[in-house]
Amino acid sequence: MSAEHDMPAGDAGEGGFTIVPPVAQPGGVDIVTFGCRLNAYESEVIRARAAEDGLSNAIVFNTCAVTNEAVRQARQAIRKARRENPDAKLIVTGCAAQIDPAAFAAMVEVDLVLGNAEKSQAGAYADTAPEGRVRVNDIMSVRETAGHLIDGLKDRARAYVEVQNGCDHRCTFCIIPYGRGNSRSAAAGEVVEQVRKLAAQGYLEVVLTGVDITSWGSDLPGQPTLGQLVARILKLVPGLPRLRLSSIDAAEIDPDLMRCLAEDPRLMPYLHLSLQAGDDMILKRMKRRHLRADALKLIADVRAVRPDTAFGADLIAGFPTETEEMFENTLRLVEEAQLSFLHVFPFSPRPGTPAARMPQLQRPVIKERAARLRAAGDAALVRHLERQVGRTITGLVERSGAARAEDFTEIAFTGEAAVGSIVPLRITSHDGGKALAEVAVLEAAE
Numbered sequence: 001m002s003a004e005h006d007m008p009a010g011d012a013g014e015g016g017f018t019i020v021p022p023v024a025q026p027g028g029v030d031i032v033t034f035g036c037r038l039n040a041y042e043s044e045v046i047r048a049r050a051a052e053d054g055l056s057n058a059i060v061f062n063t064c065a066v067t068n069e070a071v072r073q074a075r076q077a078i079r080k081a082r083r084e085n086p087d088a089k090l091i092v093t094g095c096a097a098q099i100d101p102a103a104f105a106a107m108v109e110v111d112l113v114l115g116n117a118e119k120s121q122a123g124a125y126a127d128t129a130p131e132g133r134v135r136v137n138d139i140m141s142v143r144e145t146a147g148h149l150i151d152g153l154k155d156r157a158r159a160y161v162e163v164q165n166g167c168d169h170r171c172t173f174c175i176i177p178y179g180r181g182n183s184r185s186a187a188a189g190e191v192v193e194q195v196r197k198l199a200a201q202g203y204l205e206v207v208l209t210g211v212d213i214t215s216w217g218s219d220l221p222g223q224p225t226l227g228q229l230v231a232r233i234l235k236l237v238p239g240l241p242r243l244r245l246s247s248i249d250a251a252e253i254d255p256d257l258m259r260c261l262a263e264d265p266r267l268m269p270y271l272h273l274s275l276q277a278g279d280d281m282i283l284k285r286m287k288r289r290h291l292r293a294d295a296l297k298l299i300a301d302v303r304a305v306r307p308d309t310a311f312g313a314d315l316i317a318g319f320p321t322e323t324e325e326m327f328e329n330t331l332r333l334v335e336e337a338q339l340s341f342l343h344v345f346p347f348s349p350r351p352g353t354p355a356a357r358m359p360q361l362q363r364p365v366i367k368e369r370a371a372r373l374r375a376a377g378d379a380a381l382v383r384h385l386e387r388q389v390g391r392t393i394t395g396l397v398e399r400s401g402a403a404r405a406e407d408f409t410e411i412a413f414t415g416e417a418a419v420g421s422i423v424p425l426r427i428t429s430h431d432g433g434k435a436l437a438e439v440a441v442l443e444a445a446e
Contacts, residue, residue, distance in 0.1 A: 029055050032081075034074050035064025037209055037246065039094060041162055045120045046093070053125040059085060062119070063094035065179050067348035071096045075107070082109035093119040095179030099352075101136040116179060156419045157205070157398040158244075159198040163191050163229065164210030168218070169249075171276075172287045172354040173316065173347070176211065183215045188229050196237050204422050205242035205268075205396050213245065214252035227256025234264050241422060242396065242406070247272040247314065250298050251289035262305035270408040271302065272312040272341070278333030279326040282319050285358070292333065299337050310384065310407035312341030317373045318366030319347050320358035327369050334376045340384035341408065342377030346370040378432070384409070385430035392440050395425045405435070415439030 029050045033043040043062045050060065059081050064070040074096055081090060092104045093114040101113045115136035118124050124135070166181040167174075195206050208230070210216065217224040226248075233243060243266055250273045260267045273295065277283050280291045290298075302309050315330060334342065346366045349356035388409060395403030395411050397419050403411045405425075412434050417423040425437040 028057075030059045031062060032059060032077055033062045034070055034077075034094065034096075035062075035066060037160065038162065038165075038211060039064060041160055041209065042120060049120060049122060050125045053123060055089070055125040057087065058089040058091060058125075060091045060093065060125075063092060063096035065095035065099050065175050065350070067345070068350070069348065071100075075104075078104075078107060078109050091125070095176060098136060098179040099175060101134050105134045116181070155398075157396055157404075158207060158242075158420075159201075159203040159205070160207045160209050161191060161194050161198070162186070162210055163208050164213050164216045167212040168215060169212065169289070170287060172285065172358075173276075173319065173350070175350040175353055178352065180211050183212060183219060185216045185218070185220050187220065188217075188224060188232055191229060192233055192236050195233050195240065195243075199237050199240040202420070204240070204420065205244060206240060207244045207246060209246040212249060213247075214249045214254075225254040225256055226252075227254040227258070227260060230260045230267060231256055234260060234266055241266060242268055244268040245271065247274055247312075249274050249289070250295050253298060253302075258301070258305060261302060261309070268406050268408070269306050269309040270312070270406070271309060272343075272408075273298075273314070275313040275333070276316050277319060277322075277326075278315075278330035279322070280329075282322055282326050282330070285321060286316075286319065286355070292329065295333070296337060308407060310340045310409070311337065312343065312408065313337075313339050314343045314345065315373055316345045316347050317370035318361045320349075320355055320360050322361060322369075331373060331376055334373075334380050338383075339377075339380050341381065342373065344370050344373045344377060382430070382432055385432070385435055388427045388435050389429060390427065392424055392426045394422050395437070397421050397423060403437075410434040411437050413437040413439060 029047065031043045031047055033039050039062050046060055046062060050058070061074055061078055063074040074092075078090060078092065081088070089111045090109055091112040091114060092110050093116070095116065097104050097113050098116045101115070104110050104113045111133070113134045113136060114124055117137055118135050163186050164183060166183045167177045168183045170177060198206055214226050216226045216229060230243065230245075233240070245268075248271060261269070275295055276286055276288060278292050278295075283291055299311055317327070317330075333339075347355075347361070349360060388405075393405050395405050395413070397403045397417045399419055401413055403413060403417070403423070403425060405411055410433070411425055411427070412431075413425050413436070415438050417439055424440040426440040427435045427437045429436045
């Protein structure tokens, strides 16, 4: 359960991952993206590399391995694509391909399997001959930060800068480090320069993203912290109105990051925490680095310096050995921490992880607990939305009639506003999932 699930790139399924359908490229290259925002980011790199390499009449599947369901749907999509495109080259890459390349190589539909390190390399798509059908190296041997990290992914409203990749931690449930490798950081100067370029292009919001962004800097000289990187960006790019963080580990908020939250309103008041559970025994069995009290203290400390901060969280339902009492501790955490946005994962045992060897719960129990946790999340969101009614807040317009508040609240609004602009919005009501608003007159925003 990694860092980028706070901003889904497509529709989330029960497995807790997202799927981005291919963009039609007649005679060219389609990219089918599974999983996280980071994969969506890297799919754009793949698109550019494929074009440079002269690839045509091909479909690239950028897979996810966070759940068994993610892998199953990728295999299903590959088979369907072959039936519908008998002459196209089918290329599989991403975390699932990195972790189990043999399984995809065994599929008769697949022409080429690329690892996560290989998928962004120049020349990777130039030769799809059968003798080079599987090109997957040991991801743990990768030490350098790939050059594409700071290229920036842009949508119509905001831009993303990948500042870090990989993870040094080994949570017992998580397969992702084996797909992404150990943590590698982009150099601070390169990140700042990329953010400066994006701001100069007119982007009003930049999101720092990665697999485990709070570990940024641990592999760089002097071991700078994420907070120091954020402070440097805010200082050296004064024209950027909004800087946002993707998901962070509750065990790693450093003093400089806390100071930035307290002192600079341009750092957005929304933190998506990788909590995973609210019971201490389960957290220990997950090999997490925080306990329940640590999470509650961190949230209280942030609210003490930035009261308007909203919190989201990743939570797993039905972890092995979880009793009803343990689950209730997680369920109560939603209200105690006043979480506003939940990303719920029904536990999915990934082969090769310690959690897969622990005593498993029955699937109906896992599904029932996930449903209860989602219901608690729905109620928490309603409470959050009710607090917004009557306020006038600023929203970044993502598309016609849709915006995102500083605290990540989704807003549907009436009135005219350009995509990518920041406008004042008067919240009039909500529909249980998003705030409903109207564009406020300028006098109301002053």
